[in-house]
Amino acid sequence: MPQVFSDFPIGVQLWPQARRRPRVLSEGYDFSLLDNTSDTFQFTILAGMARIRDTLERFAWSLPEEAFFILEFYTSEPAADDQEPPCPTVHYSPYMPVGEILDALAPYWERLMQDGFVGFGLANNRASQEMFFSEEKVLTCFTDNHIRLMHHLAKSGVPHRPSLRLHTDMGHDHLSLLCHDRHSLPESLRGFSDRDLDYACFCRELIENLSMYPVEESLSFFFSRREQRLIQEILNLHPDYEDFAEEDFGTLLLDWNDFVQECLANFEGGLWEYRMGLQLRDLIQHVIDRVDLPLNLRIKEAILDPDERFRQNLSDQRKRLDMPGSPPAEDHFWYNGVIRNAGVGLRRDLIRSGWYKA
Structure with a gap:
């Protein structure tokens, strides 16, 4: 029986019954026109950690000189009597040179990618380019130059897979880094203190370092x-x-x-x-x-x-x-x-x- 794709960050864990299902998850990407547009495409990408980071970095360096960083994380815990789960808070940085953003992210890459309560990305609205690695650990991109992005994905070894299947359609849990025993963390994270593994702490450090400001999630738009x-x-x-x-x-x-x-x-x-x-x-x-x-x-x-x-x-x-x-x-x-x-x-x-x- 084919193996279900399992190269997820530790922040996402499939339920046992989902792992036993015969459907197969495979690395790849799919794309389609964004709703109500004629020249803007939405890409959905499922890939292993190394390819995700490579794709993000290729995308970043393909942007014009400046971009802004997007950070999404939860600032409140769900209460027992809440009818709906809390929504994450979204922050934007000002436009900055791409190199400065990547330098600032260097100490945080692994934690951002692994934590199941954090999403992040880069965008340049003037260039109509945005890429975001969500808390679901799915990479999404909006672009009006789909040929160039397909080239980047091919360079990163991510194949085109029409009708891409995602783990978001299956039972799964989101876990923060602090939910894991120290020995179950990736080796690169085992030496971090509890404070440094706490997404609330390292996300606030990034907000301060990049002078980020909160943005309402409902204000989501993309113009080609x-x-x-x-x-x-x-x-x-x-x-x-x-x-x-x-x-x-x-x-x-x-x-x-x-x-x-x-x-x-x-x-x-x-x-x-x-x-x-x-x-x-x-x-x-x-x-x-x-x-x-x-x-x-x-x-x-x-x-x-x-x-x-x-x-x-x-x-x-x-x-x-x-x-x-x-x-x-x-x-x-x-x-x-x-x-x-x-x-x-x-x-x-x-x-x-x-x-x-x-």
Whole structure:
């Protein structure tokens, strides 16, 4: 009987009944067009540890000069009365030279790859490239250059295998490094202290070393280079937005989410800063109104959650805070009223502008 693929990190363990099943897991990759796109591919890769690392490093060096590091890990333990398991926290680093990121990762590679509570990867949105090794210990890549990635995989010895089977469809457990007896760890990890094996500790070290910041998991999006060029052309044609045309559009979406988060906490800026946040949402809407399906829907989906949170935070929606001299856009809900958690500066400016007058 063929042997089930078993070169997993120790952070993933198949259940005994899964190991006895006759279906075979084999190294390989499969790929398909990403949903709602015409030129972006998603690759799913199952391979042994050595090939995974080789593939990740080949991918990293194929990126333009800079990239950002992605780190995903659990920051809370599940409680007995929880209806749903906790979600991992996602962190991004700023864009940095690829070599600097790889140098920073050098002491952590083995722990990142082996721990079943950790996922990590590299991306460059401007180049439409992302690769991520998840807590499931499956390697996923998004790219608009599938030929180049297939070449990298061939160099790493990973074959194309249509209808790739994965262990994620079988019973399995996730284990942190501290769940294992010392003698069962890979030899390269046996000399580490318990603290150094604790994913919460070494992940926080990476966050500090790479100046990483948390990102909401719901804010997941990917734009091909063709789509980014289209967005850039749209922004260049508008005199108020042309200065943003060279910006990574994904970063602008994250900026809108950050503004919403600040408004939910306690907005400390004045009316000018508040209006700058609203104008950012104007810019996003300007793009949405000028791109076709399915890109239109994907942008809307990316901001659906922050939009709803901002809408719920608005009060006194009988009045609008449109920019002076601008015609009202009734569908721009973000101008309906003002946020509930206005700080001293914003309240002062609203009083001076006559907002609170009957």
